Structure formats: structure tokens, C-alpha cells
Amino acid sequence: MLETVTAFSVFLLIVLTIYPSLIQLRAAQREFALERYAISALQDQFQSLPERSNSYPYSISDETHTQVTFLFQQNEEFIEGCASWRTREGNLKEFCMYELQK
Numbered sequence: 001m002l003e004t005v006t007a008f009s010v011f012l013l014i015v016l017t018i019y020p021s022l023i024q025l026r027a028a029q030r031e032f033a034l035e036r037y038a039i040s041a042l043q044d045q046f047q048s049l050p051e052r053s054n055s056y057p058y059s060i061s062d063e064t065h066t067q068v069t070f071l072f073q074q075n076e077e078f079i080e081g082c083a084s085w086r087t088r089e090g091n092l093k094e095f096c097m098y099e100l101q102k
Contacts, residue, residue, distance in 0.1 A: 034087075035095070037064075038093075039095055041062060041083065042095065043097065045072075049072075049079065056074035057073040066085060066086070068085045071084070078099060078100050079099045079101060080097075082094055082096040
């Protein structure tokens with residue numbers, strides 16, 4: 001009987017320590033997947049820049065997975081493209097790329 005209680009206690013201890021870590025790991029994986037998507041979509045938008053008009057600044061919203069907003073601005077020597085989105089915690093994340101003007 002004592003062995004059963006001890007084994008069950010060890011099992012509960014292991015489960016209660018590992019399970020929250022696994023949940024947190026899954027949430028972090030989703031956040032990184034969204035970040036990878038936003039960066040990849042920003043790069044795709046940059047590749048299609050020559051097809052667009054030269055009126056800057058302009059923005060595009062993509063709501064495929066979650067709301068990602070792309071903002072392109074023209075500076076003196078380069079074009080700045082930024083992707084911004086909100087995390088699950090509500091924080092605003094932003095990633096920018098730059099391209100030299102031709």
C-alpha cells in the first residue's frame with residue numbers, strides 16, 4: 001500500500017511539473033510560427049514591390065492567420081518595410097526590412 005501511494009505521488013509530481021511546461025512550450029511555438037509567417041510575408045511583399053506604384057507610404061493588412069499590417073515608407077536611400085502584429089499577451093511586435101532604391 002505504501003509503495004502505491006509513493007508511486008502515485010511521484011507520478012503526480014512529475015505530471016504537475018511537466019504539463020505546465022508543455023503548455024508554455026506550445027504557446028511559444030505558436031508565437032514563433034506567427035513571427036515566421038509575418039517575416040516571410042513581408043519578404044514576399046518586398047519581392048512584389050516593382051509591380052506596385054511608387055506612392056509611399058502605403059500599408060497592407062493581411063488577416064490570414066491573425067492581423068498582420070505591412071507598412072512601406074520611402075526614405076532618401078532605401079525603402080523601409082515593416083510588419084507589425086499583436087501577440088497573444090497583447091504586445092505589439094514589429095519587424096522591419098530595408099531595400100536600397102534602384
